[in-house]
Amino acid sequence: MKRREFMQAAAAASLAAYAGTAARAQAWPDKPVRLIVAQPAGSGPDAIARMVGEQLSQRWKQAVVVDNKPGGQNAIGAQAAARSAPDGYNFYFATSAALVTNPYLFKSLPYDPQKDFTPVGMIGRVPFVLAVNTASPAKTLQEFIAEAKANPGKVTIANEGPKTFGGMMTRLFGSQAGLQVNSVPYVSIGAAVTQTVGGQTEAVMGDVPALIQMIKAGRLRPIAVTTARPVAGLETVPSLAEVVPGFDYAGFMAIVAPAGTPAAAIQRFNRDLDAVLSDKEMAAKLLAVGPMTEGAGAPEQMAAFLQAEHTRWGKLTKDIGILPE
Known part of the structure; x- marks a missing residue:
């Protein structure tokens, strides 16, 4: 009899614990959610984070607070996110630099992108575009390549620097197309665009949102x-893959959480993020300022994507001779 009573009590306790867990998951979030952004206020990632945060806030009936921590090639914000309490109320709006490319560019980082974060969901991919000054004699990609081959080292391509996505795309394009181009770094993509428009450089390699207005x-x-x-918006513009088979690169934006964040919070965030991104009006707004979204995907899908990107970028940086500094 005592054994039966003990089993009944244990079952009741287990049921109560499960009910409590389910209730907490259902109640999440019951306070403001912090979204760390490693870029300054007014930047592209910041604007996108605020757009997404506003929609999530309406669903959750809780504030989504964007916390800007710029600097250090994303390292300051990433470190802050990695060290945040994994309580389900701290998340990181990350870029491809923070999650994938930085480890291959810097000898040491104050965070480990593969160990310190848990995937939540994708925001979208951010394509880059090679554009020339309107005074350039090159009207097509093929003409630009012909000009570069005829004038080794003289054709200039502006970008944000050798350790940025645009800088690496410039170098990779030149290497795989067999060109000697003069990669000209600037402090920002805005400066690179301005200089190219002004004729100081012939071409610029930058993300589509930064170039689209010009x-x-x-x-x-x-x-x-x-x-x-x-x-x-650029449907008639050819891909670099037409001259460099297999060339297919884009930056991306994603949401991750500090390692150890409760699974219930991650699942709820992922579900609601996917609903926000799947809205056609929201997807169009995002596309106008940056990423092409196909929904958040599952956290497991994002984990597999990140692993594949690490493998690819590890090989790419070796192939073009980029060493961590």
């Missing part, structure tokens, strides 16, 4: 995109 205004001529698939 392209639409006829101040820059797009001649190639870095993705194999066409880019919305």
Whole structure:
């Protein structure tokens, strides 16, 4: 009899614990959620984080507080996110630099992107575009390549620097196309665009959102995109893959959480993020300022994607001779 009573009590305790866990999961979030952004206020990632945060806030009936921690090639924000309490109320709006490329560019980082974070969901991919000054004699990608081959080391391509996505795309394109181009670094993509429009450099390699307004205004001529698939708004612009088979690169934005964050919070965040991104109006707004989204995907899918990207970028940086510094 005592054994039966003990089993009944244990079952009741287990049921109560499960009910409590389910209730907590259902109640999440019951206070403001912090979203750390490693770029300054007013930047592209910041604007996108605030757009997504506003929609999530409406669903959760809780504030989503964007906490900007710029600097150090994303390292300051990433470190802050990695060291945040894994309580389900701290998340990181991350870029491809923070999660994938930084380990291959810097000998030491104050965080480990593969150990310190748990995937939550993708925001979207950010294609890059190669565009020339309208005074350039090159009207097409093929003409640009012909010019570069005829003038080794003289054709200039502006970008944000050798350790940025645009800088690496410039170097990779030149290497795989057999070109000697002069990669010209600037302190920001805005400065690189301005200098190219002004004729100080012949071309610029940058993310589509940073160049699209000058392209639409006829101040820059797009001649190639870095993705194999066409880019919305630039559908007639060819891919670099046409001259460099297999060339298919894009930056990306994603949400991750500090390692150890409760699974219930991650699952709820992922579910609601996917609902936000799947809204056609929201997807169009995001596309106008940055990423092409296909929904958040499952955390497991994102984990597999990140692992594949690490493998690819590890090989890529070796192939083009980029060493960690």
